[in-house]
Amino acid sequence: MAELHPQLQKDCLLLGQFELCKLLLMNDANYPWFILVPDRQGITEIYQLTEQEQQQLMRESSIMARLLVREFHAEKVNIAALGNIVPQLHLHHIGRYHADPAWPAPVWGVCVAQAYDDEALQVLIDKTLEALRGQSGFIAAG
Template identity: 40%
Template structure:
């Protein structure tokens, strides 16, 4: 369901790394070792709100959120899974999935705007991406 005029927002491009492309969304890993954090971005231009998607695409979005959430929880067990589609800074529609643990860097507050990102080292980034890809593949069949 990629649209030819889709361009990923520059901030999302800079802050995340591609994990996989699902039917509607790219699944991206936030490049911050403090949290297990995915971002799903529907590959359609001009989307700001979830309600900008057609009804069938909204359903597909939530199915993909469920699959990505399950994969994230498999590799990063958590106390609470946070979901959010804020868009106050980056207007392009994207959904955050953050596996929170009691005592993490921002607990119990929100992760947005808390401190500075601690990027993955190349080897740990590659390992995290591989683990997520395997978990997604296992869940999607």
């Protein structure tokens, strides 16, 4: 089991575990923003995963992209693996809208992260976990 990078621990909440990846929620209410982190020690790039793990990452990424469109009505889904600050391999999945504060630019550096209030956070977590219920290999954190 790979330990999460301290920056991910600081910025995110652990929602659960897919077959390959931990599922995190970025604590930024400006956007519905999820992060998949392959549970493999020392991996910084996708090519370092086995071919089977790469395919599993794509399956889990597709689940999250569909969730953003279906449950959060995202007009566009931004998926990115930057790793410039956090070298641990992680894939951002961000629901984007024409009216969001950064549109059409990338979200990084545009506005200050707005932490969820307790009620909004719980609603978002419940909605996400309900949508993932029954997804093969997903186990909610608890």
